[in-house]
Amino acid sequence: MQNFLDFEKPIAELAGKIEGLRHLDDQSSDVNIADEVSKLEAKADKLLRQTYAKLSSWQKTQVARHPDRPHCKDYISQLIEDFTPLAGDRNFAEDYAIIGGLGRFRGHSVVVIGQEKGADMHSRVKHNFGMARPEGYRKAQRLMDMADRFNLPVITLVDTAGAYPGVGAEERGQSEAIARSIEKCLGIKVPLISAVIGEGGSGGAIALATANAVLMLEHSIYSVISPEGCASILWRSGDQAKEAAEALKLTAQDLEKLEVIDEIIPEPLGGAHRAKQTCIKALGDSIERHLKELLKLNGAELRQKRRDKFLEMGQKGL
Amino acid sequence: MNWISNYVRPKIRALVQNDTPDDLWVKSPATGQMIFKKELEKNLWVCPYSGYHLRISARDRLKTLFDEGEYTLVELPKTMTDPLKFKDLKRYTDRIKDANAKNEDKEAILVAHGSMGGMPAVVAVFNFTYMGGSMGTAVGEGLLTAARLAVLQEAPLLVIPASGGARMQEGILSLMQMPRSIVAVDMVKEAGLPYVVLLTDPTTGGVSASFAMLGDIAIAEPGANIGFAGKRVIEETIREKLPEGFQTAEYLLEHGMVDMVVHRHELRETLIRIFNLLTQKGPAAKVLPLRDSTEDKAAKPKGNSKAE
Numbered sequence: 111m112q113n114f115l116d117f118e119k120p121i122a123e124l125a126g127k128i129e130g131l132r133h134l135d136d137q138s139s140d141v142n143i144a145d146e147v148s149k150l151e152a153k154a155d156k157l158l159r160q161t162y163a164k165l166s167s168w169q170k171t172q173v174a175r176h177p178d179r180p181h182c183k184d185y186i187s188q189l190i191e192d193f194t195p196l197a198g199d200r201n202f203a204e205d206y207a208i209i210g211g212l213g214r215f216r217g218h219s220v221v222v223i224g225q226e227k228g229a230d231m232h233s234r235v236k237h238n239f240g241m242a243r244p245e246g247y248r249k250a251q252r253l254m255d256m257a258d259r260f261n262l263p264v265i266t267l268v269d270t271a272g273a274y275p276g277v278g279a280e281e282r283g284q285s286e287a288i289a290r291s292i293e294k295c296l297g298i299k300v301p302l303i304s305a306v307i308g309e310g311g312s313g314g315a316i317a318l319a320t321a322n323a324v325l326m327l328e329h330s331i332y333s334v335i336s337p338e339g340c341a342s343i344l345w346r347s348g349d350q351a352k353e354a355a356e357a358l359k360l361t362a363q364d365l366e367k368l369e370v371i372d373e374i375i376p377e378p379l380g381g382a383h384r385a386k387q388t389c390i391k392a393l394g395d396s397i398e399r400h401l402k403e404l405l406k407l408n409g410a411e412l413r414q415k416r417r418d419k420f421l422e423m424g425q426k427g428l
Numbered sequence: 429m430n431w432i433s434n435y436v437r438p439k440i441r442a443l444v445q446n447d448t449p450d451d452l453w454v455k456s457p458a459t460g461q462m463i464f465k466k467e468l469e470k471n472l473w474v475c476p477y478s479g480y481h482l483r484i485s486a487r488d489r490l491k492t493l494f495d496e497g498e499y500t501l502v503e504l505p506k507t508m509t510d511p512l513k514f515k516d517l518k519r520y521t522d523r524i525k526d527a528n529a530k531n532e533d534k535e536a537i538l539v540a541h542g543s544m545g546g547m548p549a550v551v552a553v554f555n556f557t558y559m560g561g562s563m564g565t566a567v568g569e570g571l572l573t574a575a576r577l578a579v580l581q582e583a584p585l586l587v588i589p590a591s592g593g594a595r596m597q598e599g600i601l602s603l604m605q606m607p608r609s610i611v612a613v614d615m616v617k618e619a620g621l622p623y624v625v626l627l628t629d630p631t632t633g634g635v636s637a638s639f640a641m642l643g644d645i646a647i648a649e650p651g652a653n654i655g656f657a658g659k660r661v662i663e664e665t666i667r668e669k670l671p672e673g674f675q676t677a678e679y680l681l682e683h684g685m686v687d688m689v690v691h692r693h694e695l696r697e698t699l700i701r702i703f704n705l706l707t708q709k710g711p712a713a714k715v716l717p718l719r720d721s722t723e724d725k726a727a728k729p730k731g732n733s734k735a736e
Contacts, residue, residue, distance in 0.1 A: 273637075275657030275665050280675060281683050284656040285636040293610050293642060312594075312603060313637040313656070320607040334594045334603040334634070339661070344516035344596060358599045359512045368511070370600050420607045421572070424565040427511035 115172045121161065121380075124154040158380045165329065167355040167364075171337055173329040174308045175271075178383035180390055181240075182209060182224035182267045185307065188387065189394045190215055190222055198249060202282060205246035207238045207274070208318075210253045215265060216398050221257035223250050223318060224267030227308070240309075241274035244287035247317050251287075251294045254302075261409075263301040263401055266318040271336060273314035288317045295320035296417060299409025303400050305375075305393055306330045306362075307382075322416050323400040324370070326362035327393065328377040332370075333360035359428060369426045372400075456480055458651075472692045481650050481692055483629060486538045486555040489588060493551060493696050499542035504535060504573055507565040512599045520597040527559050536561045536591070537570035541577060545700035547707065548583035550574050554590040554628075554635075561591030563635050564598040568605035568612075571639060575612035584622040584703045585613070589640045593633020606638035613639045622706040624699065627654050627677065627686065645702055646686040647695075648677035654686075 114122035128150045131143050165173065173179070186193050190213035197204040210223035225242060228234030250266075257264045273284055295302060295318070304321035310332030319332075326332060335343075337355035342348045359365070362374045375393050378385035404412065453462045458480035467476060472492050473484040484492070491497040514520040528534050536558040541550045552574035554561040571587065578585035594602035616623045625643030627636075629652035637656055648654060655675035663670060673679050677689045690698050704712055 273656065275662045277662065277666065277670065277674070280655050280657065280662070283641070283683070283685050285654075286641040286685060288637040288656070289606075289610065289639070289641040292607050292638065293614065296607060296610060296614065313606065313634055316603055316606050317637075332600060334599055335596055340516075340596050354516070357512070357514050357516060358596070360600070365600055368600060370604060417611050420604060421611060423604045423608070424507065424511070424568070424601050427508050428513060 113176065113178055115169070115176065117169050117172070118161065121154055121157050124150055124157065128154065155379070162329075162380055166352070167331075167358070167361050168337065168352040170329050170361050171309075171331050171351075171355050173381045174331045176381060176383050179308055180382055180386040181229060182226040182269055182307070183229075184386060185267055185390050185393065186213070186222055186224070188390045189397075190220070193222070196249075196253060199245040199252060201245070201248060203243075203245045205238075205243050205249060206236050207240055207242035207270070208246035208250055209237075210249060212262075215263075215401075216394070218401065219260075219262050221253050221262050221264045222267070223253055223264065224307075225270040225314070225318070227269055238274060240270045241272060242270065242314060243274050243276070243279045244282045244284050247273070247284075247287035247291040250291050250318060254291075254294045254298050257300050258298045261300055263303070263404070264298065265397060266302070266304040266321065268304060268306045268310050268315045268319050268332075269308035270311045270314045271309055272311035273317070288313045291317040292320050296420075297413065299413050301401060301404035301407075301412055302416065303397055303404070305397065306332050306371075307393070311336060320416070320420065322404055322412060322419070323372045325373045325375055325393070325396055325400070326365065326371050327375050327382060327389070328362055329381055330362055331355075331360040332362070332365055333358050364428065367426070367428055368423075370423060454482070457482065474692050479650070479691075481629070481652070483556055483590065484692075485557065486533065486553045486590075489553050490538065490540050490551060492692070493586075493699065494540070494542040494544060494549070495546065499540040499551070502539040502541065502573060502577060504537070504539060504566065504570050507569050510597070511565070511601055512597070514597040514599065516597075523559065523597065531555065531558045533558065535566045535570065536563070536595075537567045539570050539574045539577070541581065541583065544696070544703065547700075547703055548581050549586060549703065550578040550581065550583050551586045551588065553588040556590040559595065561589070561635075562593065562595035562602075563591055563605050563609070564595035564602050565605065567591075567595075568608040571605075571609045571612045575615045578616050578621055579619045582619070582621065584624060584707065585616045586624045586626060586699065587613070587639060587643075588626045588628055589631045589635050590628045591632070591635040592630060593635050603634065606634050609639035610642065613642055617644070622703060624702060626695070626699075627680075628652050630654070632656065632658065632675075641685075644706070647698070648680060648686045648689050649695075650677055650689055650691060652677040654680050 131147050193213040195211040209226050213222055225240040226237045227240035228237040302321040303323045304319040305325040307327055308330055337351040338348045340354040341350035365371045375396050378388045382389040454465050454468055456475045458478045473482045490499050510520045533555050536555050539552045613623050622644050624645045625640055627648040631640050631654045653675050680686045681689050
């Protein structure tokens with residue numbers, strides 16, 4: 111059963127009709143039904159195209175959070191061979207919200223790190239809905255250190271509503287863990303490529319995304335605060351999330367104009383979840399291209415260019 | 429509309445207000461006691477009865493730290509105003525106008541240099557009264573300026589955050605100040621100079637999760653609220669009451685997140701001792717007591733470098 115978003119209602123209705131006709135088609139051999147189905151399919155396709163061509167910021171937020179959207183694990187299983195997950199921060203715990211490990215990406219040994227939101231109720235709880243605690247960010251630092259030591263490029267996949275706000279997380283230094291993770295990203299002498307595949311939620315995202323190349327999927331979002339959080343502070347009501355989403359300029363398209371990201375990866379028609387493999391491959395191709403370029407630089411250059419890139423930000427407005 | 433609300437109430441209000449003009453007395457947020465403002469100023473904005481540390485203005489703070497209270501403010505580079513053309517219930521440009529009207533200093537950070545205990549020092553202090561000390565592009569630029577100046581003067585850098593976090597009205601560009609501020613403090617660290625942070629009330633959100641938690645030495649002021657997530661957000665997420673003293677300076681000390689919690693009266697002395705220990709590796713240089721003007725400052729060339 112496909113999940114439809116609220117603004118996809120007309121598309122869902124068409125899909126329901128098509129489904130009903132197909133069911134009829136199984137029982138009879140009426141040629142008209144097949145005709146009707148293909149007509150409706152063309153209509154649904156057109157509608158989808160029209161809807162997705164002009165998604166609002168809030169609609170993009172919904173697509174970015176779509177429960178069926180491919181998550182970190184899907185990317186790893188399709189793009190990384192011999193993936194060898196590595197666990198733990200060697201200090202307190204293993205944090206399942208951030209997965210990471212060694213693997214081979216199109217012929218290169220790499221370290222992969224990413225937030226995993228989970229795909230069903232059980233795995234969502236296990237992965238804490240992709241909201242990492244300090245241990246997750248400390249594990250990320252440990253893996254980046256290892257990448258540095260063995261001269262392996264790092265690929266990070268960002269998909270989180272934000273770092274977890276909890277008592278334990280505060281006690282164990284959530285702020286410090288994020289700060290050190292950003293510092294680690296800035297310090298390593300290997301290529302660091304980051305892709306926002308769904309939600310890039312604030313400090314929890316930048317902790318992994320201070321990279322040489324920052325890529326974003328077409329309908330992903332990246333923001334200093336969630337639209338709901340922003341609305342509840344500035345509008346004093348979470349109901350204004352739509353307005354906040356517009357104001358925050360959190361879409362890949364806006365961020366490209368602000369020169370905060372380097373490339374937008376087009377998604378299949380109707381969003382990544384409608385053709386997962388195609389989307390994952392497209393991101394893989396882009397990462398490969400950036401990796402090829404970055405591998406031409408030496409360690410000191412990689413580090414300097416990463417710093418300079420962030421220092422130059424903020425000169426371009428909308 | 430009627431006589432009571434139009435005439436009587438304002439009169440009563442005026443009478444009550446006249447009893448306690450707000451420029452003479454300050455109410456202690458801890459005990460509710462009224463404290464004579466002059467006395468409070470003399471006591472570095474620490475409540476003389478309860479020891480409660482009230483927020484101190486950025487300029488007053490600088491005065492309490494530098495030798496003889498003398499320092500030079502550094503002009504900060506201009507940054508883009510309102511890069512996103514942000515509007516919530518109010519335009520961001522209007523919020524900036526309001527903040528400018530209410531504040532002597534036109535950004536949420538001040539950068540100063542001078543001497544502390546006879547040694548050069550660079551201090552970047554957040555101006556909390558300016559939009560809650562929120563960190564946008566200008567604050568990031570301020571921290572970079574402070575770091576470059578410290579490197580140029582071979583001076584320790586002290587940063588004093590007092591900030592609710594990122595400035596939402598600058599959206600993603602505010603978030604980008606997290607890595608930018610970290611680049612700044614790493615420049616100081618790589619030059620072999622001390623980077624000391626004084627965490628004051630409040631230090632939260634994107635500010636705490638970046639440069640503020642990366643000090644070689646982390647000092648916190650008593651009672652300061654320091655943490656990543658806001659208390660309300662945490663309560664709504666975990667749906668329980670938060671423990672007593674949660675996210676206070678003392679709580680952070682208890683959990684190993686800061687080196688020390690220092691009373692404002694002992695702050696200057698402590699900072700000078702730390703700078704001394706980290707930079708004067710031979711026998712100790714003479715440490716000045718608070719606001720002592722006996723040291724011969726002419727012997728030390730005073731840095732007069734300008735920010736780039």
